[in-house]
Amino acid sequence: MSRTTRRYKALQQSNGGGSLPGCDRVRQPRARVLLLCLLGVLVLSLVLGFYLSSVADSRSGDRVPHTDLTKDRLSHKPSKCHPAQIRHLASQVDGTRLFEAHLRPILIERLPGTRGSLAVQQHITSSLSSLSAGWSVELDSFQSPTPRGQVTFTNIVATLDPMVPRKLLLACHYDSKVLPRDPRAPEIVFLGASDSAVPCAMILELATSLDAQLKLFKHQTFPVTLQLVFFDGEEAFEEWTDTDSLYGSRHLAELMANSAHPAASVHASMLQAVDLFVLLDLLGGPDPLIANHFDNTARWFDRLIAAEKRLHRQGLLKSHPSEQTYFRKDVYLGPVQDDHIPFLHRGVPVLHIIPTPFPQFWHTLDDTEENMHRPTVENLTKIMAVFVAEYLGLTT
Numbered sequence: 001m002s003r004t005t006r007r008y009k010a011l012q013q014s015n016g017g018g019s020l021p022g023c024d025r026v027r028q029p030r031a032r033v034l035l036l037c038l039l040g041v042l043v044l045s046l047v048l049g050f051y052l053s054s055v056a057d058s059r060s061g062d063r064v065p066h067t068d069l070t071k072d073r074l075s076h077k078p079s080k081c082h083p084a085q086i087r088h089l090a091s092q093v094d095g096t097r098l099f100e101a102h103l104r105p106i107l108i109e110r111l112p113g114t115r116g117s118l119a120v121q122q123h124i125t126s127s128l129s130s131l132s133a134g135w136s137v138e139l140d141s142f143q144s145p146t147p148r149g150q151v152t153f154t155n156i157v158a159t160l161d162p163m164v165p166r167k168l169l170l171a172c173h174y175d176s177k178v179l180p181r182d183p184r185a186p187e188i189v190f191l192g193a194s195d196s197a198v199p200c201a202m203i204l205e206l207a208t209s210l211d212a213q214l215k216l217f218k219h220q221t222f223p224v225t226l227q228l229v230f231f232d233g234e235e236a237f238e239e240w241t242d243t244d245s246l247y248g249s250r251h252l253a254e255l256m257a258n259s260a261h262p263a264a265s266v267h268a269s270m271l272q273a274v275d276l277f278v279l280l281d282l283l284g285g286p287d288p289l290i291a292n293h294f295d296n297t298a299r300w301f302d303r304l305i306a307a308e309k310r311l312h313r314q315g316l317l318k319s320h321p322s323e324q325t326y327f328r329k330d331v332y333l334g335p336v337q338d339d340h341i342p343f344l345h346r347g348v349p350v351l352h353i354i355p356t357p358f359p360q361f362w363h364t365l366d367d368t369e370e371n372m373h374r375p376t377v378e379n380l381t382k383i384m385a386v387f388v389a390e391y392l393g394l395t396t
Contacts, residue, residue, distance in 0.1 A: 072223060078391045093205060097208065098378065102204040103369065112154075117154070121139070121174075128207060131207060134215070140251070153251070168275050169229060170206070173196045177192060190367065194361070194372065196282065202381045210388065256274075257270075257346055271346055282359060285355065289357075290304075292332070298329075300351050301351060305329070307386040308323065311379070326376075
């Protein structure tokens, strides 16, 4: 093409700038042909562009709603409780109900697939079903190979309103670990009070104490709802490995990743609808030190710090020596393997509420109700009540 253009200019110059013989006769049909060719190329480009765009959308259709959900999640602004609202939220948390009604039925041996596990499942589901907010409770049962053979596991998933696009997810695990019995007292079994019966009881108390607000909230138009997950099979049957641990969370994370969430979009998954995954574990002992584990959820950890400070300033926390006793950003003792891992690896933002170092009675027969510090459990539940109320906007 470049050689032809140079030759044409040279011929024009050799004729003193005039026309070539016969050039006028040839130029008009060539111009029409060129114009038609250009129009054809333009039409072809438009058709091809539309086709490629359609193919791209069909292959990656989940990207658009995922981007929308991500944008909404990142721009989410919680409300802020004024002092009277904080006092009201704190007054709704009932420590006696937490320990007697919610915790004690869980303090039994509850290995996956056993009668004890079934009894705890029934306790959790009946507790939530009895509330006026109207929870949608589902059981995610499945079988998985373990070092001790095929075992049936059951996750409990309770959603306030399944048709809301985004979810604040609170989670814990309700199974207990297999521990050798003490030959001197073979009747004593591992009860796992902090690991993780107390976190389960705290979440049940949160749902109970906020029941009236959640009922009202459910009938209003908000883009975020509350979801509660009680995992089965967090503990290893023998030694902790990638395959002998986190049975319930691994299964549910995969299930949610492969399940469409029509409330958001036909192309969005249930996993993409999770705004924030808040995991509670090993809570109940005295003087817990809870650090921030993830930079991308630091602003939500700051909200926990703020809630603790505001409750302390109003004198609403017991056995709480300073306004920032539990939640600290100036210390970090490293990551912890827990039920958040399968969700974290799939890009879900995680807030891990776990004390580090672990309690001294961790994975021992001493992890019992007697060694729980009731004021701390009540305090942490009040902090979580403020956090949840502000995240969802229950205070507005």
